[in-house]
Amino acid sequence: MDVVVHLISGIGGEQDTSFAIVENLLDADADIDELVVVAQSQGIEAVTAGGETEHKVRSLLDAGVSFVACRNTLDTMDLDESDLVDGVDVVPEGAVEVIRLQTEGYAYLRP
Amino acid sequence: MDVVVHLISGIGGEQDTSFAIVENLLDADADIDELVVVAQSQGIEAVTAGGETEHKVRSLLDAGVSFVACRNTLDTMDLDESDLVDGVDVVPEGAVEVIRLQTEGYAYLRP
Amino acid sequence: MDVVVHLISGIGGEQDTSFAIVENLLDADADIDELVVVAQSQGIEAVTAGGETEHKVRSLLDAGVSFVACRNTLDTMDLDESDLVDGVDVVPEGAVEVIRLQTEGYAYLRP
Numbered sequence: 001m002d003v004v005v006h007l008i009s010g011i012g013g014e015q016d017t018s019f020a021i022v023e024n025l026l027d028a029d030a031d032i033d034e035l036v037v038v039a040q041s042q043g044i045e046a047v048t049a050g051g052e053t054e055h056k057v058r059s060l061l062d063a064g065v066s067f068v069a070c071r072n073t074l075d076t077m078d079l080d081e082s083d084l085v086d087g088v089d090v091v092p093e094g095a096v097e098v099i100r101l102q103t104e105g106y107a108y109l110r111p
Numbered sequence: 112m113d114v115v116v117h118l119i120s121g122i123g124g125e126q127d128t129s130f131a132i133v134e135n136l137l138d139a140d141a142d143i144d145e146l147v148v149v150a151q152s153q154g155i156e157a158v159t160a161g162g163e164t165e166h167k168v169r170s171l172l173d174a175g176v177s178f179v180a181c182r183n184t185l186d187t188m189d190l191d192e193s194d195l196v197d198g199v200d201v202v203p204e205g206a207v208e209v210i211r212l213q214t215e216g217y218a219y220l221r222p
Numbered sequence: 223m224d225v226v227v228h229l230i231s232g233i234g235g236e237q238d239t240s241f242a243i244v245e246n247l248l249d250a251d252a253d254i255d256e257l258v259v260v261a262q263s264q265g266i267e268a269v270t271a272g273g274e275t276e277h278k279v280r281s282l283l284d285a286g287v288s289f290v291a292c293r294n295t296l297d298t299m300d301l302d303e304s305d306l307v308d309g310v311d312v313v314p315e316g317a318v319e320v321i322r323l324q325t326e327g328y329a330y331l332r333p
Contacts, residue, residue: 025321
């Protein structure tokens, strides 16, 4: 099973839940193949270098989780790719990536 | 690709994000065919005439986006179809419309 | 049509919306077959015995709705199966259940 997690909320508790869920999905019993986190809007802060959750992003990247950030959000917030945690990819528009992955059969989670 | 955006949150930031995303999805590169916004619960205010986001709804309707509002929500909030921005359609229950569209292959976004 | 409702938010209004939607989905005109509510993270409180929404959970269980709670959340919150409303089932990880149901064709709602 493949899954895309939409990290779009600026609410701290919802971001924490997103990370906790992604960690739980790494459990072998969860039977997950591809796991992609799409960060956009207020959720982008959670994947910035120097942010409070940088260590979580690094640890999940090391564990094989893919992170992608929305370039439209970066532009709106006057951020650059270099402001993101190393290893986070960038896509033109986060929502389009979420839609594309769903059409490829990924399940959708919006914590 | 077809997509349904669930405008269900009463949080201003999440409503703003919904509109920003829908606008970005209109970009030709996004490759979106059908784009439907389903407003219900606290999200209904965003599609009312005279509301803060009426101009955004009008502009997106002009651009070909479909908006539908939930009649159950209207009834609960003592609102009428005439309270909505012109061009917003009404369905008996917003959630049922979201489910129906997903079963037709629409991707789901909940900003 | 089958649907899974993700009861993951700790925001009271969003929990209320979840219950209102599930109730509306029971309407024969909604044409819903299977209806599963997956409670996890901050949403777990809504399915605890003695909680403010216990009577709603009981009433929906009586009406044929399935409720499942996330064991990882229970463990994190130091809760036990016996703290849940009678009739609420437990799964190892709520998100995995949501993903599994989507791969079986269930539509996803995140109020």
